[in-house]
Amino acid sequence: MSLPRPARLRPADLLRLGLIGPRTRRLRSALSALGIALGIAAVVAVTGISASNQAHLLDRLDRLGSNLVTVSPGTDPDQRPVPLPKESVTMLGAIASVQQTSATGDTKAAIYRTKYVSENQTNGLSVRSARLHLLDTLRVGMRSGRWLDRGTERLPTVVLGAGAANRLAVTAPGQKVWITRDGERTSGQWYAVLGILQHSELAPEIDESALVGGAQATAHLGGDRTPSTIYVRARPDKVAEVQAIAGATANPAAPHLVSVSRPSDLLKARTETKDTLSGLVLSLAAVALLVGGVGIANTMVVGVMERRGEVGLRRALGARQGQIAVQFLIEAVLLGLLGGLAGLVLGATVVYGYAAAHGWPATLPVTWAATGPATAVAVGTVAGLYPALRAARLSPTGALRAAD
Structure with missing residues (x-):
C-alpha cells in the first residue's frame, strides 16, 4: 500500500x-x-x-542668488599678483547682462582692539576699502548699526564683518578700534564702529574684514582705489555668459591674468x-x-x-x-x-x-x-x-x- x-x-x-x-x-x-x-x-x-x-x-x-561672479587679480609666471585696472569695475558694469557691481580694495592697514596690543597680533583680519553699493550687490544685511554712506566714508569709521567683530570682541556699534598704517601701532588712530555685518555666505572673506570708506582708505590707510575683488551680480540666465567674458572685460590687455570664479560653484x-x-x-x-x-x-x-x-x-x-x-x-x-x-x-x-x-x-x-x-x-x-x-x-x- x-x-x-x-x-x-x-x-x-x-x-x-x-x-x-x-x-x-x-x-x-x-x-x-x-x-x-x-x-x-x-x-x-x-x-x-x-x-x-x-x-x-x-x-x-536660492535666497542669496546664485548669480554672483567674483573677479580678482590673477598671478604672473612668477606667482606675483597682477593688479586689476582701476576702471575694471566700470567696464564690468557696462556689460548688458550685469545687474550690479561693487568692489573692495586692499589697504596697508592693520586693526587692533586697542592700541596696546602687540603689532603682530592682527588676528588674521584685513582692512579693506569698500564701495557704497557693496551690501546691495552681496545681499548681506546688517546685524546691528548701519552701513557707510557718502558722509561717513570720509570719516574714521569702520564696519566690521561678523567674524572680525567676534575676534575683536566688539559687540555693538559705537565702540572704537585701533587702526594703523604700515603696521606702525603707535601712529594709528581710533575708528568708531559704525555697524556689524551678518554672516556672508557667498563672500566669506568679508566676514574677516574691517571695511572703511574709499576716501578714508585713500587718504590715511594706503589705499589707491585699485579693486582687489570685484563682485558682479549677473542676470540668472546669463551667469555663464558673464563669467566667460568677465576676464577680458576687466583687463583687456591681459585677460589670462584675471581670476574669475563663481562662489556658488564653491558651494x-x-x-x-x-x-x-x-x-x-x-x-x-x-x-x-x-x-x-x-x-x-x-x-x-x-x-x-x-x-x-x-x-x-x-x-x-x-x-x-x-x-x-x-x-x-x-x-x-x-x-x-x-x-x-x-x-x-x-x-x-x-x-x-x-x-x-x-x-x-x-x-x-x-x-x-x-x-x-x-x-x-x-x-x-x-x-x-x-x-x-x-x-x-x-x-x-x-x-x-x-x-x-
Missing part, C-alpha cells in the same frame, strides 16, 4: 513555521537583526543628513566633497550589513543544529525537502526584514533629530528609505540560503539519531 502524497503547505502555514525560530530564540534573533538594523540605519542616516544639508545650502543659495564643490565623505560612510555601512548577514547566517546554522530533532520528525511525517528549506529561509528573511525596518526607523529618527537641531529642512531620500529594508531582506535571503539547504538535506533517521 502506497503512502499518501504529502500535503502542500499554504503560505500562512509556512509563515507560522518561519516564526517559530524568532519566537523561541528571541535574544539571539534580536542580536542578529541588530547587525542588519545598524547597517541600514547608517545608510539612511548618512544619505538623509547629506540630503538635508544640501537642501539647506540650496535654499540659502557645489563643498556638496560634492560631502558626497565623497558620504560614500566613505556608506562603505562602512556596507561592512555593517555584511556583519549583520554573517550574524543571521550564524544564527540559522546554529538553529539548524539545535533543531535537528524537529527537522527529522517533520521529515519522518512526510515533509518534503523544499518545505524544510522554505521554513528556514523564511526565518532568515524575517530577521532581515525586521532588522531593515528597525534600521529605517532608527535612521529616520537620527535624520529628523539632526536636521531639527541645526535648523535644516529634514530630507529623507525616498529611494534609500525603500532600498534599506529591501537590501536587508536580500542580505537575510543570501545569509539564510546555506542553512536552509543544509536543513533540507538532513535525512529523517540521521536527524533523529543526532537529536538523541
Whole structure:
C-alpha cells in the first residue's frame, strides 16, 4: 500500500513555521537583526543628513542668488599678483547682462582692539576699502548699526564683518578700534564702529574684514582705489555668459591674468566633497550589513543544529525537502526584514533629530528609505540560503539519531 502524497503547505502555514525560530530564540534573533538594523540605519542616516544639508545650502543659495561672479587679480609666471585696472569695475558694469557691481580694495592697514596690543597680533583680519553699493550687490544685511554712506566714508569709521567683530570682541556699534598704517601701532588712530555685518555666505572673506570708506582708505590707510575683488551680480540666465567674458572685460590687455570664479560653484564643490565623505560612510555601512548577514547566517546554522530533532520528525511525517528549506529561509528573511525596518526607523529618527537641531529642512531620500529594508531582506535571503539547504538535506533517521 502506497503512502499518501504529502500535503502542500499554504503560505500562512509556512509563515507560522518561519516564526517559530524568532519566537523561541528571541535574544539571539534580536542580536542578529541588530547587525542588519545598524547597517541600514547608517545608510539612511548618512544619505538623509547629506540630503538635508544640501537642501539647506540650496535654499540659502536660492535666497542669496546664485548669480554672483567674483573677479580678482590673477598671478604672473612668477606667482606675483597682477593688479586689476582701476576702471575694471566700470567696464564690468557696462556689460548688458550685469545687474550690479561693487568692489573692495586692499589697504596697508592693520586693526587692533586697542592700541596696546602687540603689532603682530592682527588676528588674521584685513582692512579693506569698500564701495557704497557693496551690501546691495552681496545681499548681506546688517546685524546691528548701519552701513557707510557718502558722509561717513570720509570719516574714521569702520564696519566690521561678523567674524572680525567676534575676534575683536566688539559687540555693538559705537565702540572704537585701533587702526594703523604700515603696521606702525603707535601712529594709528581710533575708528568708531559704525555697524556689524551678518554672516556672508557667498563672500566669506568679508566676514574677516574691517571695511572703511574709499576716501578714508585713500587718504590715511594706503589705499589707491585699485579693486582687489570685484563682485558682479549677473542676470540668472546669463551667469555663464558673464563669467566667460568677465576676464577680458576687466583687463583687456591681459585677460589670462584675471581670476574669475563663481562662489556658488564653491558651494557645489563643498556638496560634492560631502558626497565623497558620504560614500566613505556608506562603505562602512556596507561592512555593517555584511556583519549583520554573517550574524543571521550564524544564527540559522546554529538553529539548524539545535533543531535537528524537529527537522527529522517533520521529515519522518512526510515533509518534503523544499518545505524544510522554505521554513528556514523564511526565518532568515524575517530577521532581515525586521532588522531593515528597525534600521529605517532608527535612521529616520537620527535624520529628523539632526536636521531639527541645526535648523535644516529634514530630507529623507525616498529611494534609500525603500532600498534599506529591501537590501536587508536580500542580505537575510543570501545569509539564510546555506542553512536552509543544509536543513533540507538532513535525512529523517540521521536527524533523529543526532537529536538523541
